[in-house]
Amino acid sequence: MNSIRNRSDRWFDAVNNALIVVVGLICLLPFLHVLAKSFSDQASVMGNKITFYPIGMHLEAFRFVFAHTRFFEALQVTLLVTIIGTALSLTITILAAYPLSKPEFKGRKPILLLYVFSMLFYGGIIPGYILMKELGLLNTIWAMIVPLLVVPFNLFVCKTFFEGIPESIEESAKIDGATNLRILRSIVLPISLPVIATLGIFYAVGYWNNYFHPLIYISSVDLKPLQLFLYETIANTEELLQEQPDTVRLSMAPEGFRAATVISSIVPILLVYPFLQRYFVTGMTLGSVKG
Amino acid sequence: MLSNRMKWMKTAIAGIAALTVLAGCSGGTGQEAGQGGTSPSSSPSAETGGAKPKLEVLAFNVGFDPNNDPVAKDIEATTGYKINYTLLPKDNPEEKLNIEVASGANYDILTLNPPQFYTLVAQGALQPIGDLVDQHGANLKEGISESSWELGRYNGELYGIPQKNERANIEQTMIVRQDVLDELGLKTPETLDEFYETLKTIKAKKPDMIPLTGNGMNVPMVWSAYGIYTAWSEVEGQLLPRIKHPAMEEYFAFMKKLFDEGLVDKDWPINKSAQAQEKFISGQAAMISGDWNLASNMNDAFKTNVPNGKMGYISPLQGPDGSAGVEMADKLIYVHAIPKSSKNAEEAIKFMDMKMEKDNFTFLTLGEKGVTFNEENGVYSPIMPIFTEKRGSAYFFLNGIREVEYAEMWLARLRRTPTLFEAFNAINKDFDKYAKVNPIAFMPPIEAVGKNLPSLTQMENDFFLQVLLSGEKVENFAKFLSKWDSSGGSDVIKAINDWYSTKK
Known part of the structure; x- marks a missing residue:
């Protein structure tokens, strides 16, 4: 048997x-x-x-x-966007997710709603283009970074992770007199490395593969990133x-x-x-x- | 109390996050200021001292950076204008063009293909330039013929500088393995019957070889034998598309006969052009329908794979009465226009006019005589490889052409590649005999046509392939045509004939 x-x-x-x-x-x-x-x-x-x-x-x-060809130039643009973008995205996502993970934080609900709203609704290509133009970001690397700065989904993943950290760990630090920033830096972040690494990859891949924003916002030949270079060279x-x-x-x-x-x-x-x-x-x- | 303070602190942290977002933005504007010249919104006058403004050009996509090209540097040195070139994306250029123009981007010259030009001009996005060309465009007027200027007009007003293709020529041919014909003692076929016999002989003597490979429904050299020359032709006072030509059904029947007898590639219905080319290059096929550019592109790989191979060219096959023909390439390719938002319209016209001045035009398209090219009795030839280094991309920088002179000068570009010129010559030596004018070659875009034509062409192609594969009988041709009519075809015919009647 x-x-x-x-x-x-x-x-x-x-x-x-x-x-x-x-x-x-x-x-x-x-x-x-x-x-x-x-x-x-x-x-x-x-x-x-x-x-x-x-x-x-x-x-x-x-x-x-x-x-x-423009290969190295394009690679350089993409690397710059990916590195600066990922660093900024992670910083902002963590700084926003941490307070939002605390139930006693005032205004938590409306702020979360704003994020959900931006997940569901999108202004459209032309308003987006006009906004970028008015902000003076057209044909700068920031036009490839700012639109992807905070991805709400990533923010929620991060927030949920923070919520899972036992309150008692943070309280022990508080008793020792640590400020909130200190707690975030010395206590929360070290035990959140897996989520930070994951979000880092999500963001980095997002910036690396971003095709749409440079297609619409970048016209200068010397700022076109790798993905655009790839398409246009092949075509x-x-x-x-x-x-x-x-x-x-x-x-x-x-x-x-x-x-x-x-x-x-x-x-x-x-x-x-x-x-x-x-x-x-x-x-x-x-x-x-x-x- | 402790919890109150904590709440406050947390609000502050969220606030910092918000500030960081803002800092990201303001950092952005700083970056932009630092990059100065790359931004289209940067003020031009400061950099050139006010004499000649910097001009912004938006053009079609190419695989190199025009701003770093030797031609761009020579243009600046010749005209004194600093130019910044920006390229539309290859992917969906119309969308980007519309967004940029609608939001008032600061371009001074737009290089547009005809559909883009007619769209923008109908939207009122372009400046009328008739008066400016009259005042500052003496060279432009000298170089461009009156019939071409007509193509830049809309409702009688001039909106753009038209640029036709370099030289009216025949592009289509049928490439044949001359060495195979020689080996089998065959002469180049001139009539449909000879063509058929040639295919049969190749099939009989060389059973491993595909006598004719190809794809799709277009074999212009065979069309010729049926009197089908151009995409549209006048039949009893009315313009009719190729598919409705009275002899089209016979063409279908002939191709089906070839297919059934194994005289053409059995993969014909599923081939893409690349697969058909591969079969010719690797020596599996004896003939392929194509243009002179294809002959040149295939030549080197073909020579390597088939060392003893030699390409020959079949002329348009003669019909029963001995007449033959093929559509010639004579068309509007670009229109150079000035958007309403430009403040440098006058300078833009002056700039384009300077480029058209006879000596400047020669220098910017061919370079220096004796250095990059030679000229003898009106025959222009390139000096290689410096011609390609210095002027290879000159085609991108044209703002209109001196139509009479450039027809000869352009041949220097073809002479750079001997096989290319050989193919071009073989096909065009009897230009006057074969070249036929497509009556709608210079028709402006018509909505009913643009909307329906792609799907109709697809329908024709599908039906042709179904006929080859026996799923569909040639006898159903009439039925197919009535379906074609009801799928938008009759609208297309009506719209084109309405336009044609205004032209006569």
């Missing part, structure tokens, strides 16, 4: 693993295909010979992306390559150049994920259970 169950268990595991491997491959193979294209020469790419490994291996496409590839000297034009296929641009753009954020994934997984369920 026991062994039969074990056998069926083993079967289940085997099938399960096989399925997971297949799903994993389905996700991985297109990526490999693009990677292979980015390293391959023109004839092989245009002749549709590339599967999962490069043919006529060379680095021309990457050399061109790095030397002759303009044929025209761009057409105007290059033969040595460049003939060395890569448009598809190969596109592949190299895509790979270059995702590598930076890809490098960050493994280090933060730990928090990401544990953080996903944060704030979902009120203790």
Whole structure:
């Protein structure tokens, strides 16, 4: 009896693993295909010979992306926006969530309602554009930061987490004469690291992937961030390559150049994920259970 | 008491949070002031000493930064105007254009494609420039023909400087493996029957080869044999679209015959243009329908994959009476207009006029004679690779063209790539014989047309593919046309004929 169950268990595991491997491959193979294209020469790419490994291996496409496009400029803009934006967002979210987590805080209800309101209703593209224009933020990096400064959902996650911290811990600090800011800094924040890391990733990914705000608010070529650069470079590839000297034009296929641009753009954020994934997984369920 | 104080403190913390938000904002304005020149709202006169204002140009998206281009520097040196170029996004440019213009962004010159131009002019967002061009536009008037100026007018008033494509030319051809024709002792087919026999011979002698690959329903060289030359044509005094051309049904039947006999790619209905090109490049297919640009783009990869391969070009096939033709590319591509909000309209016209002055125009499009290009007996040729380095992106900076001269000068750009020019020449050597004018080439956008045409084109394409795949019989062609009519087609025909009758 026991062994039969074990056998069926083993079967289940085997099938399960096989399925997971297949799903994993389905996700991985297109990526490999693009990677292979980015390293391959023109004839092989245009002749549709590339599967999962490069043919006529060379680095021309990457050399061109790095030397002759706005890649590093765009990357710099995106890094700046992501770093400044995430730091500001975290600061403001924590400073707002902490008092809002205290039931005795006066005006808590109306302030929370305001946040909920902004979650449900959105002013629209044109009022948003006019507001940015009147604030003088058009064509500045702040146009990519201010609209995402506080994401109400993140605020609520943070607030719920703070509410779960036993009041007695904070009271003990109060008895020792700590101010509220001191309590927040020395007591609450150290035990809230998981939620801060999680929100940090949420915000950072949000800023990194932000496409809509720069699309609408940024017209200056030198301030366009990575996502816009990516779209516009990929869409303009044929025209761009057409105007290059033969040595460049003939060395890569448009598809190969596109592949190299895509790979270059995702590598930076890809490098960050493994280090933060730990928090990401544990953080996903944060704030979902009120203790 | 303690709790009261705590409440107060917490209010203060929330207050600090609010202040930080504000600080974020004011930090923003500081940043903007620091970046000065990148902001379109920065005042122009201070930087140039008041003599010539800095001009703001909004144009179509390109993959490079025009502000750092050698042509931009030469334009500044030649005209004395400092220009800041801003690009519309590639993604949904109309939305951004409308927002920017509606909110009064400070642009002085807008480079618009025809639909964008007609939309803005109908909204009243552009300045009339007729008087300014009369006063300051002597070079503009010299370079641009009267029939072109007409395209910049709206209700009789001039609102923009029109820019037609560089040179009226034939783009479409059919690219063929000349080496295969030679090997099989075939000559380049000139009539429909010869074309059919050529495909049959290739199929018989080279069973692994796809005689003709392609996608969609357009094969202009075959249309030619049926007398279908242009997208719209006059039939008994009325303009009719290609799909309603009396011979279209025969074309469908012919293509179905080719498909059923395996003379065209069996994947034709599911091919995208990229897949069809891949088949030609890798040597699997003997013919592909395309334009001279495609021939040039495929050439190098094709040569590598098929070292002994050679491309040839099939001219428009002759009909029973020996006549043949194909639509020529002769169109309005951009209109350069000045928005109402601009305060520098006069300077903008002066600037564009200076660029059109004969020597300036030559310098800004081709560079210096003997350095970047040569000219002999009116034949312009590039000096490579410096021409591409210095003037590769010159096309972006045009504000109208000197139509007569540029038709020749532009060929220097094509001569940069020998295969490109070879293809262009092969197709255009009989320009006068084959080129046909599309009667609606210069029609302004009409709402009923813009609204219905995309879905109608899709319908035609779908029906064509259904016919190939036998789901649908050619005999149902008439039924299809009545469905086409009721799906907005008759509105389109009426609207276009209404416009046409005002033109005659």
